[in-house]
Amino acid sequence: MSVSPRYTGLIDKYRDRLPVRDNTRVISLGEGNTPLIRLHNIPKLIGKDVDIYVKYEGLNPTGSFKDRGMTMAVTKAVEEGSRAIICASTGNTSAAAAAYAARAGITAFVLIPEGKIAMGKLAQAMMYGAIILQIRGNFDEGMELVKQVASEAPVTVVNSINPFRLQGQKTASFEIVEELGAAPDYHCLPVGNAGNITAHWMGYSEYQKAGVSNSLPKMVGYQAAGSAPFLRGHMVDKPETVATAIRIGHPQSWDKAWNVQKESGGWFDELVDEEILQAQRLLAQHEGVFCEPASAASLGGAIRDVKNGRIPEGSKIVCTLTGNGLKDPDTAISQCKNSVLLTIDATLDAVKSGILKNFAQ
Numbered sequence: 001m002s003v004s005p006r007y008t009g010l011i012d013k014y015r016d017r018l019p020v021r022d023n024t025r026v027i028s029l030g031e032g033n034t035p036l037i038r039l040h041n042i043p044k045l046i047g048k049d050v051d052i053y054v055k056y057e058g059l060n061p062t063g064s065f066k067d068r069g070m071t072m073a074v075t076k077a078v079e080e081g082s083r084a085i086i087c088a089s090t091g092n093t094s095a096a097a098a099a100y101a102a103r104a105g106i107t108a109f110v111l112i113p114e115g116k117i118a119m120g121k122l123a124q125a126m127m128y129g130a131i132i133l134q135i136r137g138n139f140d141e142g143m144e145l146v147k148q149v150a151s152e153a154p155v156t157v158v159n160s161i162n163p164f165r166l167q168g169q170k171t172a173s174f175e176i177v178e179e180l181g182a183a184p185d186y187h188c189l190p191v192g193n194a195g196n197i198t199a200h201w202m203g204y205s206e207y208q209k210a211g212v213s214n215s216l217p218k219m220v221g222y223q224a225a226g227s228a229p230f231l232r233g234h235m236v237d238k239p240e241t242v243a244t245a246i247r248i249g250h251p252q253s254w255d256k257a258w259n260v261q262k263e264s265g266g267w268f269d270e271l272v273d274e275e276i277l278q279a280q281r282l283l284a285q286h287e288g289v290f291c292e293p294a295s296a297a298s299l300g301g302a303i304r305d306v307k308n309g310r311i312p313e314g315s316k317i318v319c320t321l322t323g324n325g326l327k328d329p330d331t332a333i334s335q336c337k338n339s340v341l342l343t344i345d346a347t348l349d350a351v352k353s354g355i356l357k358n359f360a361q
C-alpha cells in the first residue's frame with residue numbers, strides 16, 4: 001500500500017502560489033480538496049450531450065467556499081499581529097470568520113442582517129463564539145459600516161475586499177485543472193459580491209500563464225433576479241431573494257467582475273427564485289447532492305443555457321456549488337411539501353402498508 005501525505009489544507013498544498021513565508025503560522029482547518037462530481041442523470045434528463053461537473057464546495061470545514069479565502073485572510077491577519085477580525089455577511093462569511101478566528105485564538109465580530117440569514121449559518125457563528133452584531137438593515141449597509149469602523153478600530157476586515165481572500169479562493173481553479181487535466185470550456189458560479197468569480201478567473205489565468213493548462217474557460221455568473229445588479233447595469237438598493245447568501249445589491253468586486261466577463265468571453269444572467277429552488281431539488285433528487293439555494297443558481301443557469309444552446313453540446317462545464325444544503329434547512333423543508341413523510345404506528349402492519357402503498361410511485 002502506498003501512503004500519500006496527510007492533506008493539511010490549501011496553504012500547505014499551494015504554498016508556492018500564495019503570499020506566505022516558510023515560517024508563517026498557518027491557520028487551517030483542512031479546507032480545499034473538495035470533490036468534483038460528474039453528473040450522471042441530469043444531462044440525460046435534459047437530453048443534451050454535455051459533460052457537467054459540480055465542484056462541491058459545501059464540503060469545506062464550515063460548509064462553504066469561504067473557508068478557502070478565510071484560511072488565507074486569517075493567516076495573514078495573525079501574521080500582521082491583528083487580534084480581531086470583522087466582516088459583514090449574508091451568513092457564510094460570518095461562519096467561516098468565526099471558525100478560523102476560534103482556531104487562531106482571536107476575536108471575530110460579524111455583522112449580519114437581522115432575520116435574513118439561514119439558520120445553520122447563525123448556529124455556526126454562535127457556536128464558534130463570534131460576537132454577533134445583528135443589524136436592522138441588509139448586507140450592503142453592513143458592508144459600508146464595516147469599512148467605516150475598520151478605519152477607526154484595530155480590526156482586520158475579512159470580507160473579499162481583503163485581497164488575501166481572493167488568493168485563497170483561486171485555488172479552487174487549480175484543483176479543477178489538475179483533476180480534469182485541463183480547464184473546462186465553461187465555469188458557472190452564483191454571483192453576489194463577485195469575489196469568487198474573480199478569484200476563479202485569477203486561478204485559471206495563473207495556471208495558463210504557468211503552462212499548467214493551455215486554455216481558459218468562459219466565466220458565467222448567475223444572479224437571483226431580485227438581486228441582480230450585473231443584469232440591471234447598476235447597484236440595486238433593496239435586493240430580495242430566497243437565496244439569502246446572494247441577497248446583495250452592491251457587489252464589492254463590480255469592476256473586477258466586468259473585466260472577468262469581458263476577458264473570458266462569458267456572460268451574466270439571472271434566475272427567478274423558483275428556478276433556483278427547482279435546480280436545488282433537481283440536483284438533490286437526481287444526483288444525491290444537496291447544496292444551498294444560492295449555489296443552485298450556477299446549475300440552474302447552466303441547464304437553461306445548455307437547453308437554449310448558448311452553451312453548445314459537447315461542452316465541458318463546471319458549476320461551483322458554493323455552500324452546503326444543510327446550511328438552510330428551513331428553505332429545504334418548506335419547498336418539499338410533497339415529500340413522502342408518513343407518521344404511522346410502531347407496528348409491523350403499519351410499516352408494511354407504508355411500503356406497499358408507496359413502492360409503485
Ligand code: AN7
Nearest residue numbers: 089090092093192193194195196322323
Ligand atoms: C453560498 O457570506 O457574501 O460572488 O457574506 O454564501 O463571491 O460574493 C456570501 C456569498 C455564493 C456569492 N454562494 O459569492 C457572505 C457572502 C454562497 C455564498 C455567494 C455567497 P461572491
